[in-house]
Amino acid sequence: MSTRVNWKFALPLVVFAAIVAFLFVGLFRDPREVPSPLIGKPAPAFALANLHQPERKVAAADFKGQVWLLNVWASWCVSCRVEHPLWVELAKAKVVPIVGLNYKDKSAEGLAWLAQHGDPYTLSVVDADGRVGIDWGVYGVPETFVIDKDGVIRHKHIGPITTEALQRTILPLVRKLQQA
């Protein structure tokens, strides 16, 4: 008799604990971070003008055989300015090529922005109307993708990059992929 009563009294507590657990986990998740369906899929193809040499077309396939980062940026994007020093620093270390996708920007303004804040990019490509951005599932600038040697997207970081994200996630992944 007494064991039955205990079990019944424990039930609301168990339900409550489950709700608390769900809410607690939800507390630390960013609802703006929509998981990309492109992880593990081939990087969407593009053929875009090089920001510095508009007559030269750059394709996603050009980077096959190496691990590379695609960073979506724009001169009008405020949080790009926040993350930019980290890219400049990373570029100095020369561990991985960083390709810039100049998203829905005017090329002159993009170039001026790079001149002012420094250019960490191996090269930047121009996505003036944002179509390639849509193909890559971009919905908030800045965004950063890690692409492996086979041209498969392995990771996506939404929002400005942080030292923590670089050290804990992106750079270890880059190193692992480079050794693969």
Next chain:
Amino acid sequence: MRARFAGFAFALAIIAGAASAQPAPDPALEGRLKRLESELRCLVCQNQTLADSNAPLAEDLRREVRELAVSGKSDDDIRAFLVARYGDFVLYEPPVKATTWLLWFGPFLLLAGGALVWLAIVRRRRAVAVAPSPATQESGDALARARALLDDNPLG
């Protein structure tokens, strides 16, 4: 005040004029786009539909949806196009699949759980009503004693 009102009316007239100057070619297509856009989510302002949002990305996606529709793609093709890029989250009505079973059937599970609890309570109450508890017997004895006392009343 009157001047301000006149200015406002003038501005409205201009806006109305600009709106009517837009080409409105195919009402069927417009209706279809409107319906499709209102079941797709704007990724930037998550609680607005593509049709309602003024975010630049929503404008781009509306343009994309329109072009796909004009090029003869079906509604399902257009939905698939967006899901491939942004995931199921763009759909206001998520598809039924293994990862969304809990979402779709969870409420029914809760309902069934509630029904079981309700049934258990009703059963227990009925059992109590059928087999009188010691408490009711006790009160029955008290009642009999009270009746006896009343019957013994010499005034009666």
